[in-house]
Amino acid sequence: MQHTNPHIIIIGGGVIGTAIAHHLAKQDARVTLIEAQDLASGSSGACDGLVFMQSKKPGIHLSLAMESLKRFQTLQRELPVDIEFKQTGGMVIIENEAQCEAMETFTQEQQKNGLDVRLLDRTQTHEKEPFLSPDILGASFSPLDGQVNPINLALGFARAAQRNHAKIITHTKVVGIATKNNRVTGVHTTRGFFEGDMVVNAAGSMAALISDMVGISFPIRPRRGQIVVTHGARPVLKHCMISAAYIAAKYDPSLADKGGEGISMEQTDNGNLLLGSTREFVGFNKENTLEGIKKIIRQTAALLPVLKTFQVIRTFAGLRPYTPDGLPLLGPVKSLEGFIMAAGHEGDGIALSPITGELMADMLLGHAPAINLDAFSPDRFENKGA
């Protein structure tokens, strides 16, 4: 690094941007976070709160998630906002024989990765979740899975960063990135120019628009996920859960187009059930569709019949930053010095934010990150287009 104390500008006030700001500020770095709207107003404020290990691909992806998980307990104590982290344990619901076979292989590989996960038969599943449909076959279960309040998580990171003198500037839109001799020198915004030695692109589903500003094209695409919210009720779910179809769809987008996206369910601290989701490529459209809402309700109620007594009070939709290989882009961009990517987590941003923040901060400050991030290098996509 040329500067002993570089000024680092982070674009994006979601969980990823605020996590990086938090870890940088903790190490006394000079950091300014710029957010176009409110904190957590993008994907981080429009998603479920699953911190799910079982949905991660065995390998580096799962390892990263497991490291991230360890940080959540500390964050619950460390951050000045209650992030409502609960290690409830999680289930992947198995509905048919084919899924059963697939999940056997999937969980075996995860076990090799060191994940505490096991298969439950129908009786064991109902012992844990008595409201689940009698028609299910079973589930895979990991005591490690949990949930968090993603909005509070982003707010918590941001407030902690502010305490350590990070500047958090909201309602300010980045309109251009200044470069000189092939290195970044700052960002132009709707509130003027901010000089910086490094610019971190943590703009989530908008990240490709930011990198386009410097003529670098990355295949990060917004993928819409709709969520249905019920009224706050007494507990009917102890664990957070997804269906085995969700895992299949996540790693094979062609399945999603056939309406086989699977579902996710969690009951928040407040008692609301968050029911998801869809995976749709519709540009930056964040509307809820009648078809999407109906599909989610039909599929979740089939697995959790008690939902018939619940009322829907609202819906929302968020854009997940999709990448073709399901892995985020973390690290410097070769062709422009000082321009660093930290985006493309799709549905894993919440779960991966603590470790992403820590590793990215280390990398930015010139320390060797505790986990090798080569597999996430943006180079694998640079200028290959979407």
Added chain:
Amino acid sequence: MGHTTMKTDTDLRIGSVKRGKKITLKVDGRPVTAHEGETVHAALVASGIQILGTTRKTHQPRGILCGMGICYQCLVEINGVPDQRACMTPVKPDMDIITCPSHEPPPDLIVFPGGQRRENQGKGPK
């Protein structure tokens, strides 16, 4: 039922108004007179019942606020169906109304280990 409902002896119906047919409702197990054309809320108020529910977090008693289907403060259980707005629901003969319903999920949807489900006993939605 968390709170006991307040009762007054006098009916709050204005005497001179001509009303629909007299019917009987069951409110928290007790008979309450109502007239066709009234809402559940009007019938309850007329017999002196102000407390319709309790809040979920601090268990504070709540009654009607807006009277026009907007505030959701008047939710009662009607014929086994929870969370019905008293202000928007017309009375029907023999309606079974529970004020201050518990926020517990219905036990008839619990699956016991082994997969049997307790049969739905005619209460609640099917």
Added chain:
Amino acid sequence: MMLKDNYHVIIVGCGMAGMSAADTLSGHGLDVLIIDENLHTGGQLIRKVARKSKLLSPMTPDAMKKKGFALARRINLLTRGKNAASDKGMELLIKAQVLGIFSENRLLIQMDSQDRGEGLVDVQAEHVILATGARERYLPFKGWDLPGVMSLGAAQILMKSHGVLPARETLIAGTSPLQMVLATELLSNGGRVSALLDETPLKKKLAFLPHIKNHWPKLVEGGFYMGKMALARTPMYQGVRIVEACGKDGLSSVIAAKTNFKGDVIRGTETTWPTQSLAMGYGFVPNIELPVQAGCDVDYDKDKGGWVIRVNDHLETSVPGVYAAGEITGIAGAKKSHVEGMLVGLSILEKRGDMEQGDIKGGKNAFQREYRRLIRLRRHQMEYGAFLNELCRVPLSAYAAIPDDTIICRCEEITMGQIRKSTGQGFKTMGGLKKATRCGMGRCQGRICGPVIFDIISALTAQNPGEIGYSHCRAPVKNVGMNAFLNS
């Protein structure tokens, strides 16, 4: 009731604006569907007493109400027996709520909100008229969540629609012109009025006299009510604010205090009024949730009652084919709603080309004359609305002064203290504050606390309305049982 798949026009809300629009559209061979969530047509203005009685004579309707009753009769007549999906003409669907408007003007309707057995339908319309009306505005005080504390509207509905007193005795407070009407109705029907505590000081009222112009009949009406109450020896005070509603499990008394010229409470002037119920209101806010869900643009105008739907001279919103009429384009009372209902009806007839069929005597020119007349009337009523809204307005300082232990969001039980703290931490927008505190995330989706929180943020931060924003709405805009989706 079976619905058609497609309608020429769907009208959401059968109050003054919706009825007037339906009336204007009738007789043109159009398939029109009118939807209302209430048990009867007529909206909030003409809450009708099912059967007349002598003692209810103070409820004798004024000119506008007479018009309303006549329209309601006409709508009921026009739609009677029109149940079959094959019938041409006008259909009326009551006890039904519109949960959302999706692309290509597809409306998701819950047929009978009382019966979960009936499912949802979605129907498509070439033109949608949104006439969703208004609700009351509140100034929260400690204990406003006690049973027995209700809106003036709730008390009026009990009296007018059901002939039921809210309680043996009722205290009336706030700034709304409904106060006097309700007091008179209570007194004439065997109820007692513990007191009428008008928040608006006499000085403010007098300052408005020059602006009243041709609206002086309203003044006469007010005088009539005042006289009635004086005769009944009802304690009446002006420039008095409710400080607290007290009681255990139900209201037993109300504490009120005088306000100074700036509108702040004068300490030491607190008086306790024993009472069994409290009816209060502080003016009105437009019900913009459904139009916002549909994607209609909004504007903030305090003279119009806050965030209102943006319309052009044809009352078309920013969403093509979606029109807005009545209180949602600006709070101004029944007459403006009536005028806008007619106006929106004409706009749609003109757009469809149905005016050529000689329906208005004198053809196109007569149509243009009528159109211009309505535009003029509308502007005139807007002026009256501005006066009404200003008269009902509570000084912003009253919102900043709400004590920290007062509940603001009743659904999620969020207090003023939590809101003040988060605002201080920089959450100064409707969206930001919602995320930080959960206010407005409950069952009512911010319909009750939203306008209150807007005023609180304005008072605490002095930002402009555009910066503070408004609550975004998603379908379903009203709570709906999952079963309804599963059965459809």
